[in-house]
Amino acid sequence: METVEIELSENSYKIDIGYQFLSKETFSGLLENKEVLLVYDKNISGPVLSHTESILKPLSNEFLTIGLEASEENKSQESIDIIHNLLLEKGFSRQCILVGLGGGIICDLCGFAAATYQRGVNFVLIPTTLLAQVDASVGGKTAVNHPKGKNMIGAFHQPIRVLIDTSFLSTLPEREIKSGMVEMIKHGIIEDEDYFSWLESNIDEISALKEPLMSEAIRKSVKIKSKIVSQDERESGIRAVLNFGHTFGHAIELVGNYKEYNHGEAVALGILSASKLSQMTENLSAENVERIQSIFLKAGIRTTTLTEIDAEDLYSAMQSDKKKEGKELNFIVLEKIGKAKKINGLNKETVLKAIKTSLLPS
Numbered sequence: 001m002e003t004v005e006i007e008l009s010e011n012s013y014k015i016d017i018g019y020q021f022l023s024k025e026t027f028s029g030l031l032e033n034k035e036v037l038l039v040y041d042k043n044i045s046g047p048v049l050s051h052t053e054s055i056l057k058p059l060s061n062e063f064l065t066i067g068l069e070a071s072e073e074n075k076s077q078e079s080i081d082i083i084h085n086l087l088l089e090k091g092f093s094r095q096c097i098l099v100g101l102g103g104g105i106i107c108d109l110c111g112f113a114a115a116t117y118q119r120g121v122n123f124v125l126i127p128t129t130l131l132a133q134v135d136a137s138v139g140g141k142t143a144v145n146h147p148k149g150k151n152m153i154g155a156f157h158q159p160i161r162v163l164i165d166t167s168f169l170s171t172l173p174e175r176e177i178k179s180g181m182v183e184m185i186k187h188g189i190i191e192d193e194d195y196f197s198w199l200e201s202n203i204d205e206i207s208a209l210k211e212p213l214m215s216e217a218i219r220k221s222v223k224i225k226s227k228i229v230s231q232d233e234r235e236s237g238i239r240a241v242l243n244f245g246h247t248f249g250h251a252i253e254l255v256g257n258y259k260e261y262n263h264g265e266a267v268a269l270g271i272l273s274a275s276k277l278s279q280m281t282e283n284l285s286a287e288n289v290e291r292i293q294s295i296f297l298k299a300g301i302r303t304t305t306l307t308e309i310d311a312e313d314l315y316s317a318m319q320s321d322k323k324k325e326g327k328e329l330n331f332i333v334l335e336k337i338g339k340a341k342k343i344n345g346l347n348k349e350t351v352l353k354a355i356k357t358s359l360l361p362s
Contacts, residue, residue: 002219006138006226008158008233015138015162015226017219019211022126022165024055030124030161035092036060039083039110041102042067044128045171052101052126064090070105072258075145077153083113094118097160103129103176104136104263108154111142115157122160128168130180131264134187134221137162139229139239149320150250156234164222166215178301179264181207184217185295186271187224190241193338195220200291203299241340243323244332245271248355251317252309260306268301269359277354278333281343288337304360311355315348 001018016026036056040049057063066086068079087096100110100123107125114123127137143154169177184206188196198220199206205213225242232239249270252261261269275292278284296303323330328344329351335341 002215004219004222004226006158007230011140011158011160013158013160013162015164015222017164017215017222018166019215020165020167022052022055022163024059026163027055027059027124031056031059031097033061035062035090035096036064036099037083037087037092037096038063038065038099038101039106039113040065040067040100041070041106041128043070044102045168048128048168048171049101052099056099062090062092068106068109070102072105072145072150072253075105075108077144077146079109080113080116080144083109084117087113087117092117094121096121098123099126100124101126101128102132103127104132107132107136108142108144108151111140111157111159112144112154115142115155120157123157125159125162127162127164129172129176130169130218131176131183132180133164133166133169133218134180135183135225137164138222138225139242140233141235149322150253152320152322158233164218166209166211166218169209169214174300175262177207177209178299179262181299182264182268182271182296182301184221185292185299186242186244186267187221189271189292189334189337190244190332190340191224191228191338192220193336195224196291196295196337200295200298203295207299240323240330240342241332243330244334244340245269245274247318247321247323247329247331248273248314250321251314252359254317254320255309255313265302268296268303269305272296272303273354273358274331274333276358277331277346277351278335280350280354281346282333282335284334284336288334291337306361308361309355309359311352311359314355314359315351318351 004015125137140158143151146152249267252266
């Protein structure tokens with residue numbers, strides 16, 4: 001097991017990464033004599049759930065569980081109300097701890113419920129998907145969706161511990177693994193060309209979940225995100241680079257009604273659009289664009305749309321992006337692999353051209 005520390009001005013915490021390491025000792029000092037609510041994905045593997053319950057229950061003063069359907073539709077205020085109602089019905093105090101077991105949606109729901117219950121209680125995350133392990137569980141961003149847009153209602157609320165067991169990945173469908181790999185690749189693209197090159201060399205083994213390479217890849221990704229979050233906890237500066245591809249990607253999810261593409265697939269397409277935009281605004285080299293496309297293809301990540309996407313519809317969907325400054329859209333662009341920055345003030349024609357030349361149906 002290896003540990004990565006997120007050092008913040010307040011509420012610093014540890015992220016433990018390993019293979020089949022969860023035990024009662026792992027939770028030592030965290031749950032003893034506490035009221036504990038385990039929030040889990042209803043579709044999670046039975047052995048993963050039962051193993052986790054067998055660890056948490058004996059440690060806690062009172063132990064409850066609640067299973068939720070982890071879908072974008074259920075990533076909503078209604079699901080938060082379900083969690084809060086249970087906590088209130090059982091009289092859980094401000095000293096209680098929520099534990100989230102599942103993918104990114106469960107991490108968001110558990111974190112936001114913890115942030116808003118009695119003005120904030122502690123929570124622990126046990127991410128079970130690759131996407132959650134390298135992204136959603138790291139950094140304290142919690143949110144639910146709103147009919148007007150994705151992640152529009154939320155809070156910054158840091159967990160007290162994150163526990164990443166890479167053995168859980170073997171329970172996932174291949175599509176979920178690919179989705180998480182998009183975020184891993186993104187970390188190299190925006191911040192660390194050496195890591196990107198290492199991924200290029202090892203992508204076949206990582207795609208096949210080969211250890212210790214998979215754990216090493218997760219550790220490298222978590223360290224990159226942790227470094228950025230430590231510098232900018234509330235996304236007022238450098239942390240914005242983590243949104244590379246996301247302004248396009250969230251709009252792609254929205255126009256697809258959150259059904260055609262999962263988050264990773266939409267972000268991959270968004271990265272291609274953001275790369276094209278970078279060529280147009282920052283003179284990003286054709287070689288860099290080719291490397292990004294090639295690593296996606298080598299990893300088996302889709303680089304074409306399922307159907308033709310109307311550029312005007314996508315641009316309209318972007319207008320609900322919460323990262324806007326006033327009326328202006330912000331975009332993260334690349335100067336080169338390993339160096340990203342934020343720009344705004346782009347005219348509509350430039351953005352439409354990037355969309356039309358990058359999002360092509362298969």
